Amino acid sequence: MTDPPERVRVTGPPRRQPPVRRASDIDAGTNLGGVYMRSLLREQLRLAIGVLAVMGLTIGLLPLAFHLAPGLSGVRVLGMPLGWLLLGVLVYPALVGLGWAYVRRAERNERDFAELLSETER
Amino acid sequence: MSPGLDAAPGIVAIAFVTVATLAIGTWGLRFSRTTSDFFVASRSVHPRLNASAIGGEYLSAASFLGVAGLVLLNGADMLWYPVGWTAGYLVLLVLVAAPLRRSGAYTLPDFAEARLGSRGVRAACSVLVVAIGWLYLLPQFQGAGLTLRSAVGAPTWLGPVIVGVVVLANVTSGGMRSITFVQAFQYWLKLTALLVPAAVLLVVWAGDSSPPASGAGGWSVPLASGGPSGLYVTYSLIIATFLGTMGLPHVVVRFYTNPDGRAARRTTLVVLVLLGLFYLLPPVYGALGRIYAPELAVSGRSDALVLELPRIMVDGLLGEVLTGLVTAGAFAAFLSTSSGLSIAVAGVLSQDVTGRSRRLGGVAAFRLAAVVAVTVPCVVALLAPNLGVARAVGLAFAMAAATFCPLLLLGIWWRGLTPYGAVAGLVVGGLTSAVAIAWTVGVADPDGWVDALMGQPAAWTVPLALATMVSVSLLTRDSVPAHADRFLVRLHTPETLELDRG
Numbered sequence: 001m002t003d004p005p006e007r008v009r010v011t012g013p014p015r016r017q018p019p020v021r022r023a024s025d026i027d028a029g030t031n032l033g034g035v036y037m038r039s040l041l042r043e044q045l046r047l048a049i050g051v052l053a054v055m056g057l058t059i060g061l062l063p064l065a066f067h068l069a070p071g072l073s074g075v076r077v078l079g080m081p082l083g084w085l086l087l088g089v090l091v092y093p094a095l096v097g098l099g100w101a102y103v104r105r106a107e108r109n110e111r112d113f114a115e116l117l118s119e120t121e122r
Numbered sequence: 123m124s125p126g127l128d129a130a131p132g133i134v135a136i137a138f139v140t141v142a143t144l145a146i147g148t149w150g151l152r153f154s155r156t157t158s159d160f161f162v163a164s165r166s167v168h169p170r171l172n173a174s175a176i177g178g179e180y181l182s183a184a185s186f187l188g189v190a191g192l193v194l195l196n197g198a199d200m201l202w203y204p205v206g207w208t209a210g211y212l213v214l215l216v217l218v219a220a221p222l223r224r225s226g227a228y229t230l231p232d233f234a235e236a237r238l239g240s241r242g243v244r245a246a247c248s249v250l251v252v253a254i255g256w257l258y259l260l261p262q263f264q265g266a267g268l269t270l271r272s273a274v275g276a277p278t279w280l281g282p283v284i285v286g287v288v289v290l291a292n293v294t295s296g297g298m299r300s301i302t303f304v305q306a307f308q309y310w311l312k313l314t315a316l317l318v319p320a321a322v323l324l325v326v327w328a329g330d331s332s333p334p335a336s337g338a339g340g341w342s343v344p345l346a347s348g349g350p351s352g353l354y355v356t357y358s359l360i361i362a363t364f365l366g367t368m369g370l371p372h373v374v375v376r377f378y379t380n381p382d383g384r385a386a387r388r389t390t391l392v393v394l395v396l397l398g399l400f401y402l403l404p405p406v407y408g409a410l411g412r413i414y415a416p417e418l419a420v421s422g423r424s425d426a427l428v429l430e431l432p433r434i435m436v437d438g439l440l441g442e443v444l445t446g447l448v449t450a451g452a453f454a455a456f457l458s459t460s461s462g463l464s465i466a467v468a469g470v471l472s473q474d475v476t477g478r479s480r481r482l483g484g485v486a487a488f489r490l491a492a493v494v495a496v497t498v499p500c501v502v503a504l505l506a507p508n509l510g511v512a513r514a515v516g517l518a519f520a521m522a523a524a525t526f527c528p529l530l531l532l533g534i535w536w537r538g539l540t541p542y543g544a545v546a547g548l549v550v551g552g553l554t555s556a557v558a559i560a561w562t563v564g565v566a567d568p569d570g571w572v573d574a575l576m577g578q579p580a581a582w583t584v585p586l587a588l589a590t591m592v593s594v595s596l597l598t599r600d601s602v603p604a605h606a607d608r609f610l611v612r613l614h615t616p617e618t619l620e621l622d623r624g
Contacts, residue, residue: 026611026615026622027622034607037607037614040615041535041610041614044614047216048216048217051212051216052213052217059205060360062344063202063344063345063353063357063360066343066344066345067352067353070343073198073342073343073344074342081198083198083201083342083344084198084201084342084344084405084409086344087198087201087205087344088201088402088405089402091205091208092208092397092398092399092401092402093398095208095209095211095212095394095398096394096395098212099211099212099215099216099390099391099394100391102212102215102216103215103387103388103391106216106220107384107387110384110615110616111616113615114616114618114619117619
């Protein structure tokens with residue numbers, strides 16, 4: 001025991017935890033990473049199916065409606081037959097509106113996911 | 123019509139479009155340097171430019187000429203074509219756009235191989251891309267022949283040859299990068315070429331004390347005739363167009379040119395706006411044609427309605443100028459869609475066929491493949507009978523819906539897809555579609571349930587292919603690719619996150 005003990009710098013405990021990157025869970029393929037990924041996929045798929053359901057229940061039901069109620073084809077709105085007004089004009093703003101709503105929500109889902117991954121643990 | 127003074131506006135219009143296309147293509151060359159430029163414009167195209175290019179490429183002869191002609195013939199049920207072609211982009215936006223871009227692949231076969239790690243799936247996809255691409259190119263070339271005959275009185279073979287040569291010149295010289303500028307220009311050209319004449323014709327119609335179109339014969343009913351089978355045909359058309367868009371080779375290639383997944387979504391949204399704007403116009407021609415040119419429907423020349431209506435309704439110089447404008451738009455439609463499809467088919471051919479040769483470099487292999495991709499459908503167009511522009515395109519959509527739609531949906535959203543399941547589904551969807559197409563081409567006068575099922579096959583082929591893919595995948599559960607989870611991370615996580623994407 002001739003050697004002097006190695007010098008050690010004495011410091012206090014770290015005041016702040018370094019941020020725990022949850023991304024490493026996804027990279028390592030842990031159960032927790034799987035949970036994060038499944039939640040992102042579920043959110044995005046639910047959103048997509050919701051948008052498609054709205055489209056299916058509005059535009060998609062038009063042929064059935066005109067089949068079950070043939071009288072609808074004789075209806076004129078603003079001087080146009082109803083079928084023409086719906087399919088020739090109104091469909092397009094409706095599709096653009098659905099697309100716009102989807103893009104907003106999908107980007108928000110991704111932002112939430114990114115925040116979840118970079119949040120610091122307390 | 124004999125070639126003469128009447129032909130002047132048409133000749134000027136076609137010459138203008140041809141020269142402008144080649145000039146913009148050449149100008150775009152300055153930016154085209156690498157193999158990546160050739161295939162995907164090096165993935166740096168701004169959403170607005172890219173959306174114009176997608177719109178320009180997507181609005182084909184079927185949109186420009188076919189829809190108005192079909193509406194003139196059959197009435198409101200044909201409005202489902204443009205509605206479906208637009209709604210298809212919404213389906214693509216919500217289910218496919220961003221993940222497809224993030225997959226980082228050049229073509230559909232690239233995506234399949236990267237996702238499933240199998241050369242067999244790749245080969246099946248390559249065959250299907252070429253089949254769908256050629257099926258879609260055929261009516262473009264035939265429509266070009268029709269346009270030239272109607273506008274200039276030229277022989278029918280001249281149109282396909284001119285389109286083929288111009289497309290080849292542009293595709294082989296500049297590839298994707300220069301084509302992007304050409305396509306964007308052609309969207310706005312096509313919109314103007316329909317919008318201005320439509321406005322003038324509506325003014326003429328209003329000055330004529332607005333005679334109403336006759337609603338006789340179910341013309342204002344948005345359903346195919348024939349009771350239950352008509353309902354089936356309408357729904358099957360909806361399925362084919364809503365789901366087929368995502369599987370068209372030239373549509374998918376465009377997504378790889380976006381910088382990232384977020385830009386891919388925004389691009390698609392702008393495309394929805396551009397398509398909605400454009401598709402307001404063809405039905406106007408159909409309705410006015412019903413009033414002023416019903417004889418076109420009787421004589422079986424309904425596809426030429428858009429080209430002939432201005433001259434029928436407006437006399438003198440104005441009529442000639444408007445005719446020149448719609449002719450220019452129609453020609454732009456053939457050029458842009460044919461270019462996009464040729465690039466997609468040539469991309470696949472050059473990777474899987476000509477690129478295998480050791481002696482050819484990347485760009486040389488692409489050029490050789492482009493020659494093959496354009497020549498084959500051009501020759502077939504000269505020999506084969508005319509199916510009607512929109513109907514032939516409809517069959518291409520049905521085939522895309524029954525093959526690539528299930529592959530993309532399951533590949534993107536379900537980790538359990540296996541290579542065996544994918545191949546089985548592609549084979550089932552591809553073969554049933556091919557049988558239906560052969561039946562439709564073979565039967566001259568469709569009537570009754572069997573012809574309805576074969577003429578609009580998507581309502582049964584799509585579920586069949588999807589079910590095959592799922593059930594075979596479940597049976598071969600052991601062969602789920604080891605990297606499936608990692609690949610889903612790549613497809614769905616935003617690029618800003620630092621993750622291991624395999």
